[in-house]
Amino acid sequence: MSRRGHGAAFAAGALAGAIAASFVVASWSRRRVRVRRGGAAKSDGEDEEDVASRRRPPPPASGAGGVRRLPDDIRSEMLSRNSLYFASEGGEGGDACAGGGGMGRIAGASVLVVGLGGVGSHCAHMLARSGVGHLRLVDFDQVTLSSLNRHAVATLEDVGLPKATVLRDRLRRICPDEERLRIDPVVQMYTGDLNKDGGLLTPPEGRGEWDVVIDCIDDVPTKAKLIAHFAKRGVRVLSCMGAGGKADPTRVHISDLRSASRDPLAAAVRQKLRLMGKREAKEAGVKVTDGSGVANGGWLSCIDDDARLAVVFSSEKVVAKLAAMTEEQREEGMKNFGAMDNMRVRVLPVLGTMPAIMGQALAATALCELGGKPFSPVGAERVGRNVRHKLFQHLKSREKKFEDRHKALLKEGSENYTTDGVYLGPIQIDPDDVEYLMAELWKNKCGLSGERLGTVLELHRWDKTRPATPNNLVLMSVKTAQKFEKDFEVLGDGRKGVDNEIRKRIEARLATCALDAEND
Numbered sequence: 001m002s003r004r005g006h007g008a009a010f011a012a013g014a015l016a017g018a019i020a021a022s023f024v025v026a027s028w029s030r031r032r033v034r035v036r037r038g039g040a041a042k043s044d045g046e047d048e049e050d051v052a053s054r055r056r057p058p059p060p061a062s063g064a065g066g067v068r069r070l071p072d073d074i075r076s077e078m079l080s081r082n083s084l085y086f087a088s089e090g091g092e093g094g095d096a097c098a099g100g101g102g103m104g105r106i107a108g109a110s111v112l113v114v115g116l117g118g119v120g121s122h123c124a125h126m127l128a129r130s131g132v133g134h135l136r137l138v139d140f141d142q143v144t145l146s147s148l149n150r151h152a153v154a155t156l157e158d159v160g161l162p163k164a165t166v167l168r169d170r171l172r173r174i175c176p177d178e179e180r181l182r183i184d185p186v187v188q189m190y191t192g193d194l195n196k197d198g199g200l201l202t203p204p205e206g207r208g209e210w211d212v213v214i215d216c217i218d219d220v221p222t223k224a225k226l227i228a229h230f231a232k233r234g235v236r237v238l239s240c241m242g243a244g245g246k247a248d249p250t251r252v253h254i255s256d257l258r259s260a261s262r263d264p265l266a267a268a269v270r271q272k273l274r275l276m277g278k279r280e281a282k283e284a285g286v287k288v289t290d291g292s293g294v295a296n297g298g299w300l301s302c303i304d305d306d307a308r309l310a311v312v313f314s315s316e317k318v319v320a321k322l323a324a325m326t327e328e329q330r331e332e333g334m335k336n337f338g339a340m341d342n343m344r345v346r347v348l349p350v351l352g353t354m355p356a357i358m359g360q361a362l363a364a365t366a367l368c369e370l371g372g373k374p375f376s377p378v379g380a381e382r383v384g385r386n387v388r389h390k391l392f393q394h395l396k397s398r399e400k401k402f403e404d405r406h407k408a409l410l411k412e413g414s415e416n417y418t419t420d421g422v423y424l425g426p427i428q429i430d431p432d433d434v435e436y437l438m439a440e441l442w443k444n445k446c447g448l449s450g451e452r453l454g455t456v457l458e459l460h461r462w463d464k465t466r467p468a469t470p471n472n473l474v475l476m477s478v479k480t481a482q483k484f485e486k487d488f489e490v491l492g493d494g495r496k497g498v499d500n501e502i503r504k505r506i507e508a509r510l511a512t513c514a515l516d517a518e519n520d
Contacts, residue, residue: 102371115216118150118355192225
């Protein structure tokens with residue numbers, strides 16, 4: 001048989017197979033309609049639509065003013081899996097409708113999302129599905145054909161419509177109850193100019209501030225202005241860095257801004273924030289520190305403090321470059337092709353999966369923090385086994401010397417406590433715990449000064465009245481540790497020499513330690 005004959009036979013066989021498969025699927029579907037899980041069987045005189053309608057939840061009831069309301073039992077079931085996740089160990093506080101607990105906090109939260117492209121749409125979509133009570137969605141742009149490869153909910157029919165209203169309409173179909181999910185779409189460009197922006201960033205009426213602000217802007221100047229605006233107000237900010245030209249999901253990290261490596265957008269935002277801080281300091285006639293910054297850098301310390309500004313970034317090297325300029329763009333000039341002044345014109349290659357992953361990472365971080373179950377992301381920097389072993393041995397040796405020096409002060413009848421209440425005894429961690437403490441709990445940087453790998457770091461006991469357990473060890477630079485230990489000898493407690501705000505932050509971080517502590 002000729003090559004063409006083989007092809008015709010193959011096509012005929014494929015067509016016959018497709019018809020047969022369609023028949024089997026249709027037959028199986030009809031059979032499933034007749035016998036439903038849970039006993040919803042088709043009775044005489046009842047068609048498939050009748051059976052299907054019996055399995056659907058009732059439509060939302062209309063309340064005052066025609067506003068559709070979801071009954072409590074329907075809403076509770078919609079969020080039942082999340083409620084189980086955020087419930088306390090006793091199973092309490094997990095119902096969004098009942099209020100209180102993790103889901104109650106999520107249901108009562110107000111979240112601002114700025115930028116509704118690939119990253120922002122996926123983030124907002126999941127926040128709405130997970131029960132967040134109030135969302136303000138900000139974006140000036142419209143859905144385009146080229147954005148359909150990465151937008152969370154937009155379809156071909158939405159091309160040309162504002163992203164903010166398209167997202168609102170889709171989310172409203174998930175939760176039609178405007179009391180349980182308030183959506184505030186704003187079709188406006190954030191500029192950082194208060195006169196132009198008006199009340200764009202103003203929190204909802206009755207709320208002092210936003211619970212979380214999520215930045216998904218891809219323009220450096222406005223991105224930096226948004227971060228600075230909320231850093232000065234002490235509002236929690238989650239920010240996404242560059243998603244274009246990358247694909248590897250195993251290289252996505254959550255960290256402070258300074259740790260964001262191999263990310264051109266992160267580098268540009270860091271530089272812009274430092275310039276803004278220096279300019280403001282010069283105008284005010286004061287000095288500003290833009291180094292480690294945690295202790296003395298004012299609002300600019302958000303660069304180093306992931307408790308104030310956490311960023312999602314990919315450490316993968318960019319593998320696809322910007323699209324080349326067209327002949328028309330070269331002839332007429334790039335300034336004539338931007339949708340807005342000062343906006344990027346050249347096309348950035350984007351694999352749709354990366355913005356989705358980053359948007360979901362932002363949503364997960366926000367939800368877990370709001371629900372009272374924050375996680376401690378693994379840092380991008382890895383520490384070698386030899387370094388970890390060295391830190392463990394140094395801690396063990398230092399604690400043994402400390403015990404020998406203070407043994408004469410042991411309280412009568414006690415093997416572990418001195419007359420001043422100081423604990424003496426072996427350390428209560430093993431070498432494997434060191435990696436968690438360094439990379440996850442302290443992100444490979446000094447807990448007090450923010451100094452990071454590149455300086456000598458050691459683990460030190462924070463509260464000398466307790467054993468050296470995972471939730472009582474702080475990573476410190478040598479210089480910081482020397483002062484801390486000296487303050488212990490002089491003041492009786494090294495913590496007394498630590499700035500009060502830094503002390504609160506250290507103890508909040510220790511409280512999140514996931515490793516077992518001592519048994520009380």
